[in-house]
Amino acid sequence: MIEFFQEHPWIIIALVAHGAVLGTVAYLILLERKTASWVQDRIGPNRVGPWGLLQPIADGLKFILKEDYRPASADKVLFSLAPCLMIIVIIISIAVLPWGGEHQVTRTIDVTGQTDARLAAISHVPSVGVMVGEPKIEQIAATTDAGEVMAPARTLATVTYRYPFQIAKLNIGVLFILGVLSLAIYGVVLGGWASNNKFSFLGALRATAQMVSYEIPLGLSVLCIVIMFGTLDLGEIVEKQVSYWGHVIPAWNVFTQPITFLMFLICIHAEANRAPFDLAECEQELVGGYHTEYSSMRFALFFLAEYAGMITTSAVCVALFFGGWHIPWLDKIWPALSGGVDPTNPSITTSLTVCLIRTFAFFTKTVAIIFIFMWVRWSLPRFRFDQLMMLAWRALIPMSLAMLMVTTLVVYYFGTEGNRAYMRVGGKMAVALMIGNVAVLAGTMFISKLLPAPPETNRRVRVIGSRFNRTSVAAG
Amino acid sequence: MPYTLTESSQDLMPFTSGNGPEGDNRWTLNFGPQHPATHTTLRLVLELDGERILRCTPHIGFLHSGFEKLGEHLNYNQYVTIVDRMDYSAPIYNELAWHGAAERLMGIELTPRCKVLRTIAGELGRLQSHLLCVGAAGLDLGAFTAFLYGFNEREKIYDIVEFMTGQRFHTSWTRVGGLNMDLPDEAVFKRMVHKFIDDTLPRAMQDVETLLNKNRIFVDRTKGVGTVSREDAIAWGLSGPMARSAGVARDIRKDEPYLCFADNWDGQGTKAVDFKVPIMTTGDVYARYLVRLEEMKQSIHIIRQLIDNIPGGPVNVSPEGKETLPPKDQVYSSIEGLIHHFELIMTNRGFEAPKGEVYYPIESANGELGYYVVSAGENVPWRVRTRPPCYINYSIFPKLIEGHMISDVVAVLGSINVIAAELDR
Numbered sequence: 001m002i003e004f005f006q007e008h009p010w011i012i013i014a015l016v017a018h019g020a021v022l023g024t025v026a027y028l029i030l031l032e033r034k035t036a037s038w039v040q041d042r043i044g045p046n047r048v049g050p051w052g053l054l055q056p057i058a059d060g061l062k063f064i065l066k067e068d069y070r071p072a073s074a075d076k077v078l079f080s081l082a083p084c085l086m087i088i089v090i091i092i093s094i095a096v097l098p099w100g101g102e103h104q105v106t107r108t109i110d111v112t113g114q115t116d117a118r119l120a121a122i123s124h125v126p127s128v129g130v131m132v133g134e135p136k137i138e139q140i141a142a143t144t145d146a147g148e149v150m151a152p153a154r155t156l157a158t159v160t161y162r163y164p165f166q167i168a169k170l171n172i173g174v175l176f177i178l179g180v181l182s183l184a185i186y187g188v189v190l191g192g193w194a195s196n197n198k199f200s201f202l203g204a205l206r207a208t209a210q211m212v213s214y215e216i217p218l219g220l221s222v223l224c225i226v227i228m229f230g231t232l233d234l235g236e237i238v239e240k241q242v243s244y245w246g247h248v249i250p251a252w253n254v255f256t257q258p259i260t261f262l263m264f265l266i267c268i269h270a271e272a273n274r275a276p277f278d279l280a281e282c283e284q285e286l287v288g289g290y291h292t293e294y295s296s297m298r299f300a301l302f303f304l305a306e307y308a309g310m311i312t313t314s315a316v317c318v319a320l321f322f323g324g325w326h327i328p329w330l331d332k333i334w335p336a337l338s339g340g341v342d343p344t345n346p347s348i349t350t351s352l353t354v355c356l357i358r359t360f361a362f363f364t365k366t367v368a369i370i371f372i373f374m375w376v377r378w379s380l381p382r383f384r385f386d387q388l389m390m391l392a393w394r395a396l397i398p399m400s401l402a403m404l405m406v407t408t409l410v411v412y413y414f415g416t417e418g419n420r421a422y423m424r425v426g427g428k429m430a431v432a433l434m435i436g437n438v439a440v441l442a443g444t445m446f447i448s449k450l451l452p453a454p455p456e457t458n459r460r461v462r463v464i465g466s467r468f469n470r471t472s473v474a475a476g
Numbered sequence: 477m478p479y480t481l482t483e484s485s486q487d488l489m490p491f492t493s494g495n496g497p498e499g500d501n502r503w504t505l506n507f508g509p510q511h512p513a514t515h516t517t518l519r520l521v522l523e524l525d526g527e528r529i530l531r532c533t534p535h536i537g538f539l540h541s542g543f544e545k546l547g548e549h550l551n552y553n554q555y556v557t558i559v560d561r562m563d564y565s566a567p568i569y570n571e572l573a574w575h576g577a578a579e580r581l582m583g584i585e586l587t588p589r590c591k592v593l594r595t596i597a598g599e600l601g602r603l604q605s606h607l608l609c610v611g612a613a614g615l616d617l618g619a620f621t622a623f624l625y626g627f628n629e630r631e632k633i634y635d636i637v638e639f640m641t642g643q644r645f646h647t648s649w650t651r652v653g654g655l656n657m658d659l660p661d662e663a664v665f666k667r668m669v670h671k672f673i674d675d676t677l678p679r680a681m682q683d684v685e686t687l688l689n690k691n692r693i694f695v696d697r698t699k700g701v702g703t704v705s706r707e708d709a710i711a712w713g714l715s716g717p718m719a720r721s722a723g724v725a726r727d728i729r730k731d732e733p734y735l736c737f738a739d740n741w742d743g744q745g746t747k748a749v750d751f752k753v754p755i756m757t758t759g760d761v762y763a764r765y766l767v768r769l770e771e772m773k774q775s776i777h778i779i780r781q782l783i784d785n786i787p788g789g790p791v792n793v794s795p796e797g798k799e800t801l802p803p804k805d806q807v808y809s810s811i812e813g814l815i816h817h818f819e820l821i822m823t824n825r826g827f828e829a830p831k832g833e834v835y836y837p838i839e840s841a842n843g844e845l846g847y848y849v850v851s852a853g854e855n856v857p858w859r860v861r862t863r864p865p866c867y868i869n870y871s872i873f874p875k876l877i878e879g880h881m882i883s884d885v886v887a888v889l890g891s892i893n894v895i896a897a898e899l900d901r
Contacts, residue, residue, distance in 0.1 A: 040624040198505050202527075202882070275618055276693055284513040284616050284886045379687070381694045382618030384883040385527055459700065460879035463530050468875045 006107070007126050013099070014167045020363075021094055025307040026056035028370060032307075035374040060300075068296035071196060078194035083294065083301035086187030090308040093180045096173040097315045098235035099362055100165035100325055100355035101339075101347030104132065107161075111137070112154045121157030129163035162348055164235055165355045173234040174222055177316055178215075181271065184309065185211045188273075188280060191302070192290035203289025206385055207280035210270060213392040214277075218267035220400035221260045224407040225253055225320050228425060228433075234316070238324030239347040242331075242338050245427050250328040254321040256425060256433040259440055260403050261321045263396055265372070268313040270392075272306065275377040279385055314369035315362070322365050325358035399444055406436035502530060505882075509538045513616055513886040516896035520885065527881045532874040536867075539900040547860030551826050552578045552652050552799075555860070559847075560646040562864065562898040565608045566601035567646050568637070569840040570898075575650040576734060577836035577847035581829050584653045584799065586735075588742035588787040593655065595736040595749070596669070596782050597640065598838070599775040603677065604633045605841030606768045606775075609893040613765050614688055616890035617697050622684050629672075629680045636668050652827075653800040654792030662786065669783050673776045681772060688765075698762035702876040702888035705759060712872045716843025716865050718892060721767045722759035728839035729753075742787060751778050761891040798827045826855040835863075842866055842893050866892070866899045 005012050030045065030052060037044025045052035070079055107124065114120035121135035136158040170176050185208060192204020229237050243251040254261045270277040281289030288294075291302045318324060331337035336354055339346035349355060383391065414429035425433070507520040514520070517538035523531040543562060547555050552575075559570040572594055579586065586594075611626025634644040640659060641647040649656050659665050688694045704714065709722040719726055729737040730753055739748045754770035756763040792800040801820055806813030819825045831853040837846030843865030852858040869892050876888050 036620075040621050041628055042624070198503075202505075278618070279883075282618060282883075284618060285883050287512060378621050380619060381614060381688075381691065381697060383693060384697055384881060386881065387693075387696055460703070461528060463879050466878055467531070468878060 006105075007124060009103075009126055009163050010128050010167050013165065014095070017094060017097070017099065017167060018091060021308060021311055022304070024311060024363075024367075025304050026060065028307045028310070029059060029303075030055050031367075031371070032374050032377075035371065036378050039375070039378040063297055063300035063303075066296040068298065069293075071293050073196040074293065075194040075196070078190045079293075080298065082187045082191030082194060083298045083305070084187075085190065086184055086305035087301045087308070089180055089183045089187065090305050090312060093177050093312045094308075094315075095167040096170050096176050096234055097312070097362075098164065098166045098169075098173075098238050098319060098324055100358035101235070101239065101349060102162045102164050102345075103352060103355050104160065104162045104341055104348050104350045105129075106158065106350075108156055108158045110154060111157045114155070117155050117157055121159045124157075125159060125161045126163050128169065129161040132160040132162060135159040165359070166235065169235055170233065172232045174226060174232045174237075174316075174320075177234075177312070178219055178222065181309070181312065182211070182215055184305070187302075187305065188290050191294065192280075195290070195293035197293050199286045199288070200290050200292045203280045203286045203292070206286075207273065207290060209385075210273075210277065210279060210388060213389060214267045214270035214396075217263055217392060217396035217400040218271060220397070220404055221264040221267065222320065224257060224260045224400075224403050227404070227407050227411055228253070228256075234319045234324075235347065238319050238326070239345060240425070241323040242326045242346040245430055247332075250323055250326065251425055251430070252321060252323040252326070253425075256430045257321070257403070257407070257437060258434075259399070259437045260407075261317075263400050263403070264317060264321070265369075266391075266396065268317060269373065269376065270388075272309050272313055272373070274306075274310070274373055276380040276382040277388060278377075278382060279388060282382055310370050310373055311366060314366045314373070317369050318362060318365040322369075324365075325362040327358070327361045395444075399440065402440045402443065403437070406440055407433065410436055507885060509535075513889065514896075515612070515889070515894065518889070518894060518896055518899075522882070522885070524882070527883075529877055529880055529882065529885070532877045532885075534870065534873060536870075536896075537900050539896045541897070541901065543901040544860055544862060547857055549856060551855050552829065552857070555857075556650060557646070557648045559862075560648055562862065562901060563605070563840065563842070563845070563866070563895045564645070564897055565893070565895055566605035566841050568597045568601040568649065569605075569838065569845055571647065571650040572598050572601075572735075573836065573838045573840065573845045574847050575652055576838060577834055577849050578652050578829070580836045581832060581834045581849055581851055582652065582799065583830075584793055586654065587790055587793060589658075589789050590654050590791045590793075591735045591741055592782050592786050593640075593659070593791065594650065596779055597637070597649070598735070599778050600633055600636060602775045602841045603772055604630055605893070606772045607633075607680075609841075609890070610684060610765060610768050610772075612890045612893070613698070613761070613887075614684070614694070616886040617694060619688065619691075619694070622687050625680050625683050625687070629677050632672050632676055636665070636672060639665060639668060651792070651800060654790075658791045666783055666786075669779060673779050673783075677772075677776065681769065685769065689769075695762060697883075697887060698765060698891075699758075699760055701761045701880060701884050702891060703758065703760045704872065704876065706757070708872065708875070709759065713868050714843065714872060715868065716840070717764050717767045717771065718843060718869045718872075720754065721756045721763035723755060723757040725753060725755050727753040728837050728844055732837060734836075734838055736782060749778050749781050751775075761887050764891040828853060828855050829857070837863065840865055842895070843869060862898075862901060864898045864901065866894050866896075870894050870899055 033055070034044045034052070036042070045055045048054040048058045070076070109121055109124050111117045111120040117137045118135055121137065122131060125131050138156055138158075140154045140156055188207040188211075189204045192200040192207070195201075225237060226232055229240050231237060241250070241252050245251055249255060273280050279289075281291060286292070291299055294302060327337055336349065336351060337357065339348055341348040341350055410429060410432045414426070414432050503524045505522045505524055507522050508514040509517040509519040519535040519538060521533040521535065522529050541561075543558050546558050550558065556571050556574055559574040560567045562570045607626040607630050611623035614620070614622030637647060638644045641649040642657065643649070704718065704722040706723040708714075709719045709724045714722070714724070715726065728734070729751075733739070733748060735741065736749050740746065741748065751774045754767050754774065756767055798820075802813045802816045807817045820827065829851040831851055833848070833850040835846055835848045837844045839845075844863065845865055846863035848861040848863065849857050850859040873888065873892060877885055880888070
């Protein structure tokens with residue numbers, strides 16, 4: 001049994017990661033309610049269990065016990081399919097998150113009696129692992145006390161391999177996440193359409209336009225990071241941030257690409273349908289938006305998907321901008337935290353404990369980003385639909401294009417100079433990127449003054465045939 | 477001859493597809509009466525082109541409770557329990573207006589102490605209503621936090637009102653010629669009010685202002701939305717913050733002063749309380765929000781002038797007048813007092829108002845709140861008519877919202893502060 005899991009470590013990681021993420025979702029809802037109460041001078045849930053810690057269980061029970069209502073005019077299949085689609089998509093996207101670098105293992109395997117000892121040894125390397133060096137094969141002759149060789153001798157193979165401490169290490173990880181997350185829109189659209197409710201339908205329409213628009217600046221800001229590192233693998237992007245500039249500042253992208261980070265943060269707010277971008281489900285206008293007609297577990301799935309989506313996008317944000325599992329400064333004291341096995345690749349570690357500590361650090365950072373989500377939600381009013389579109393098309397997309405250009409130029413001129421092997425962004429390049437960011441910001445502010453004023457969106461459109469200006473109808 | 481529709485009556489008909497130049501692609505959306513943002517039970521039938529509102533038809537009457545008819549069956553003191561229920565965002569106003577009208581009908585001049593207490597209560601009511609509306613301005617745009625900051629302070633007003641009247645919400649505090657009861661303890665009352673207006677309320681207002689006033693999203697959502705012109709405001713008879721934000725300098729407290737807003741209110745030549753009437757000219761949702769905030773500051777200013785100078789003396793006019801109940805010690809110790817008490821309390825007794833008709837307006841939080849009372853010389857009014865600010869202010873809503881988007885419906889609706897109970901009565 002243990003052998004089986006040693007050869008398929010991703011199964012355990014997948015089970016634990018999904019369990020942890022979905023369990024965290026329940027507690028994120030509690031965190032959200034607590035955050036709201038901190039912001040709003042309230043106490044928040046404190047009835048169920050100490051400090052309300054059992055509240056998520058009570059919430060979950062309530063969801064299960066509520067009547068599962070479906071409107072008679074709803075499309076039966078799609079109505080049930082939509083929430084499933086939402087949650088499946090989010091669960092899939094967790095797969096490529098790099099929780100803890102790479103784990104290097106050395107195992108000794110008994111391959112006695114195999115015709116090809118080497119092949120037999122290799123067959124024990126996990127499918128997701130990479131073998132380091134050749135397996136060492138030695139014949140151990142068991143001897144008697146008198147020194148006589150007893151037949152048959154045992155053959156032992158020592159094989160060293162690394163496996164990524166994540167569910168699946170894809171070399172197109174970033175692309176995979178972007179692609180899978182954009183499938184979530186189908187859940188919203190189908191749910192809104194299948195409900196056969198005007199409010200749901202409006203919510204679904206809004207969500208479609210919003211998610212499609214915000215995917216562009218999201219993709220462009222991710223592209224800046226991809227260009228800097230020349231890889232789409234999230235694990236590799238994290239690995240290349242594990243370093244320091246001047247031995248003090250962690251080489252995280254948030255310091256070299258602050259504008260990109262802000263744009264990314266705004267876009268994941270919009271992608272997660274969270275305030276101030278929660279137009280698809282805004283209570284004050286559309287009752288519940290696309291999930292107006294949902295109740296019980298079907299609603300709970302939408303609800304879970306929203307929070308799980310927040311975890312995924314925040315985790316991607318941590319991986320791209322905050323050095324993933326990197327624990328700054330602590331690895332000066334305890335170098336094993338950042339490798340020590342291969343000087344060119346700090347992500348490799350031989351200790352499982354280190355992997356777990358890294359996972360914990362990664363998760364803590366993710367929750368910190370999620371806290372920003374909640375903080376924003378309880379502080380800001382929401383946009384109106386046209387203002388939302390203006391923000392994407394007039395501000396975010398041009399700015400992210402400019403950022404992309406600046407990043408490309410910097411990488412072209414400074415990309416290869418004086419970088420250590422495991423560190424893509426050298427000091428010079430970092431400074432150049434910082435200057436580039438400031439330049440883009442200043443340039444945007446300057447150009448926005450020169451551009452013609454944006455259309456006055458609060459303007460009232462003259463309605464033809466209005467009851468209130470009948471005379472003007474006759475005129476034109 | 478059968479009834480035929482004229483062109484103007486066709487405007488009142490629900491829209492049918494194909495009518496009008498862009499008729500075919502309109503989409504009808506029923507906004508309410510069960511809807512989170514219609515505050516109570518308002519129903520709007522919106523005709524949409526995408527998200528753009530081409531026509532809005534409000535349907536009212538979902539909360540009609542026959543309040544005015546009840547006024548013809550309850551005597552002048554009993555009806556106060558009904559008027560309380562009209563504008564429930566600040567119930568005390570309805571009482572002031574109702575008994576103001578009754579007292580004007582009977583020619584009763586209140587005691588100075590009663591006037592001061594009623595004025596303070598009225599301004600507390602204004603704070604109460606404006607806190608709700610200012611908070612709701614945030615709530616309707618999705619900023620729930622500002623709403624709760626306002627509601628925290630409303631709780632403190634409830635505490636003060638409870639101490640003052642014995643009831644937190646529907647106080648039924650006023651009586652013809654005075655009040656139900658005097659303050660139980662003046663020192664405690666002063667301390668509570670001082671703590672509220674000097675400490676907690678300014679802090680909460682500061683919180684709301686920093687959260688919303690310069691918030692780019694909030695300003696973008698409210699500036700230029702639901703604009704009322706000065707001419708429209710006058711033509712549609714708007715009052716209160718709706719009119720003042722559109723540049724109409726009308727405030728009943730200044731124009732037709734009552735209680736402590738009139739000069740020489742205590743008969744000894746005291747000047748009227750000092751306050752300013754905030755005016756803005758843009759007339760949009762943002763202007764209404766700012767006008768309300770400033771009015772709250774003026775209300776604090778008014779309370780601050782009065783709270784330390786509450787005159788002594790009785791709160792009710794002399795019990796020789798037949799309208800007010802005699803003090804309890806008289807009831808228990810003298811036969812005249814007891815008879816007087818029973819004369820007022822027993823069902824077929826009570827006092828009669830003189831014949832006549834009278835209109836008495838006050839400046840409530842939402843505008844001019846007036847009662848028109850016709851008396852046939854009986855102990856109940858012959859007819860009571862309310863002039864509710866919400867009803868008149870709401871009438872311009874279809875015009876304001878036409879050509880805007882769905883999201884603006886809630887913003888404009890919140891800024892009018894429609895109280896459906898008062899609107900439908």
